[in-house]
Amino acid sequence: MNIVFWILAVITVLGGLTAVTLKNTVHCALAVTVAFAGLALLFLQLDAQFAGFAQILVYIGAVAILVVFAILLTRGSDTPTTGVFSRTWFVGLLIAAAVFAVLGWAVLHSAEALPNETAAPAITVQQIGNALMSRYVLPLEIVALLLTAAMLGAVIVAMHEKGEPK
Amino acid sequence: MANTLDQIFVLLKHWIVAHLPVAIQPLVSVVLSVVAIIAVFPALFALTTVIERKGLGRMQNRIGPNRTGPYGILQPVADGIKSLTKEDIVPASADAVVHFVAPLVLVVAVFLGFAVLPMGRNMQLIDMDASLLFYFAIGASTELSIFMAGWSSRNKYSLLGAMRAVAQMISYEVPLLMSTVAIVMMSGSLSLVKIVEAQNQYTWGLPHWYIFTPWGFAAFIMFCIAAMAETNRSPFDLPEGESELVAGYFTEYSGFKFALFFLGEYLAMFSISGLGTTLFLGGWSAPLAALSFMPSWIWFFSKVMLSIVVMIWIRGTLPRLRQDQLMNFAWKFVLPMTLLNLFVAGLWRFMGEGILRWIVCSVILLGAYVIVGRTEMRRKKIGPRSYRYAE
Secondary structure, rough: OHHHHHHHHHHHHHHHHHHOOOOOOOHHHHHHHHHHHHHHHHHHHOHHHHHHHHHHHHHHHHHHHHHHHHHHHHHOOOOOOOOOOOOOOOHHHHHHHHHHHHHHHHHHHHHHHOOOOOOOOOOOOOHHHHHHHHHOOHHHHHHHHHHHHHHHHHHHHHHOOOOOOO | OHHHOOHHHHHHHHHHHOOOOOHHHHHHHHHHHHHHHHHHHHHHHHHHHHHHHHHHHHHHHOOOOOOHHHHOHHHHHHHHHHHHOOOOOOOOOOOOOHHHHHHHHHHHHHHHHHHHHOOOOOOOOOOOOHHHHHHHHHHHHHHHHHHHHHHHHHHHHHHHHHHHHHHHHHHHHHHHHHHHHHHHHHHHOOOOOHHHEEEEEEEOOOEEEEEOOOOHHHHHHHHHHHHHHHHHHHHHHHOHOOHHOOOOOOOOHHHHHHHHHHHHHHHHHHHHHHHHHHHOOOOOOOHHHOOOOHOOOOOHHHHHHHHHHHHHHHHHHHHOOOEEEEEEEHHHHHHEEEEEEEHHHHHHHHHOOOHHHHHHHHHHHHHHHHHHHHHHHHOOOOOOOOOOOOO
């Protein structure tokens, strides 16, 4: 619990909070990007290089861009006149709190589940690669199949159908 | 003597750091390296603007700048003073905060990329295990700053330019990453330092650079195409197509913020050239074993500047692509070729030493190029452009 952790934690939480309170949708998307960046830096602070860089590459490089593209291509970035909270905000809050409680409980009990881990293990990218290609090869293949199916689906949805009037 | 010259900057840094109290030594050491990067590359940027303007002038049969200083070499100084003293105009309806932050995010992200490039023997800011991944992660976040610039300007040309830029950068990032995966497969490391060391060997005085293998050459060509698209250089400069979009995403920027975008664009060129040099052209290693006595950093910067000159040459030669051509080229030609190249690289690895693997790998790549690049493109009906939405 050093000072770097607290700075990053404040950045991440502030980014998340701004994302739900701002009115302009594009501003919200940019604020959530700040939260993503804070999370990536937290990973790096925990010496998880691969997870941190993958977080930046995937979330800032792809997901955030996708979000702003989706906002611009669908209904524009016009500011809503009514409040920013949906009517079901209370249910959403309950679900979020429940998920947070489960995760927190799991994290707090992880020390009992792994009693032999004293120091943080130094994991290199090579070790991650070896694990993915040997022990976890089946989940990897399943994810690959799923992503391929999703991509084919996206192509079919976006395809210009033949015979369609222009 | 040669060794001292090779390590002169490293020794200089150690000498300065040794004079300071122990408590601040690590900090000062990092700050000195950062200052060196921040000083050297903008200086190269100033030099490059002169080369570009004079060189493009020659290619276009005109003289180019020749008023400031002898042969116009002081032009960047004049440009710098001009952009510093110009009024900073922010459009009334612009989103002030995002408009202000966008150029900063761009320049910071681009500068971060230099942190992992080995610019000479022992000359890298950080030697981390996953430096290639770091480079691409940082490179991916520049797209967001371009979007921020285009969107916050509240100008349709800016927004169109930003949309084009982001679409183009996302499309070409895939082949860019895929072409480097072949290198990672062969060198077995994501560390740029180790990749350069793997290439710093010589057989009969000739270097083991990855470009001198069939898969490496193919990957290099595709890396160059994708790199030029990533940096929005001609022939991929649709995002700033001045005949269509005024200046693209930075239309509404003036004064020093405009200069920052300009700087960011050129720094991105340097950094991607540096990455290409590191991955394919042996980084800081000498092109001949007999020339290894020359300092390693001279080779790195010569290779980078040579790549920049080639980029300027291409800019003066090729016309701009059309949007649909750009996308078709990325997804239907470059991406399948990079995937095939990954397969060829694996084949190369498992065929063992000998002349056979040279023949087989070259034939596969050349065959695919001829079939995909020539036959399929010829069969495609190329007629007037059909518009989906604009009619």
